[in-house]
Amino acid sequence: MTNPPAPVSAEPAPDRRPGGRTARVRAQVLDAVRAELAEGGHEGLTMEGVATRAGVHRATVYRRWRDVGGLLADLMAAAGEIDWQPPDTGSLRGDLTALNTEIQESLVVEPSFAVALMAASFHSAQAAQAQTRLWEDRYAQCEILVERALARGELPAVPTDARSLLIAATAPVYHQLVLMRTDPDPRLPERAAETAVSAAAAGAFALRQ
Structure with a gap:
């Protein structure tokens, strides 16, 4: 992997238009990261592969996530946004x-x-x-x-x-x-x-x- 550019925040960038293009692109890219990671592990995860699978121009992926670390960090941030609740069985x-x-x-x-x-x-x-x-x-x-x-x-x-x-x-x-x-x-x-x-x-x- 090449030397990474300046790091970006692990928190997802706020969507200017909720439900609009920004949200859709993020969803497409993170879905692609999940699929690429599950299929090939970290060694097979590349910005170009994610962009191709997501159907998004690679410049968009680089501009928002900068590098593979940024993609993984945002993926984990997205996991934390899921409305998951701990079990409640009574004991x-x-x-x-x-x-x-x-x-x-x-x-x-x-x-x-x-x-x-x-x-x-x-x-x-x-x-x-x-x-x-x-x-x-x-x-x-x-x-x-x-x-x-x-x-x-x-x-x-x-x-x-x-x-x-x-x-x-x-x-x-x-x-x-x-x-x-x-x-x-x-x-x-x-x-x-x-x-x-x-x-x-x-x-x-x-x-x-």
Whole structure:
């Protein structure tokens, strides 16, 4: 990859005409990035390939996104704009199991866009920063699972480190499928959830005063 020009913000540029050409071009380009990334990984992702697939002049792509890092950063920003809501099954164990199931499904689909996007973030500081923001937002959204569990009396009535609990519950899925690259285990989402809930009930995630 050539030396990148000056970086651009990871946040999407505001549309001057909501629903107009600017929004359509962004949607076309980001759809093309998803497809190119899923098919060829980061190594096959080029500005020219994205422009061709999107049916957009490459000058437009360069002008708005500058480089591949800009495309990836905007793609992650767009993911954060999706109106996603954490599961609400009525129990912490059920919520974490449902969350892990969603994660597992996103990692095992072929080709896995989620895995390709994570891998690509290692090649671009701008994309890595955008991915960190996306993860921060998702974990913050999911903290309500712990808040509801506390309100239902499922956990000790003490200040709880919700972020650490969520990481402990979801980490086994990423470990098995992304790091170890093992075949998906249909029992893993629930088993990982149960382990985290048991640890939380025993006070493992209580914040120390």
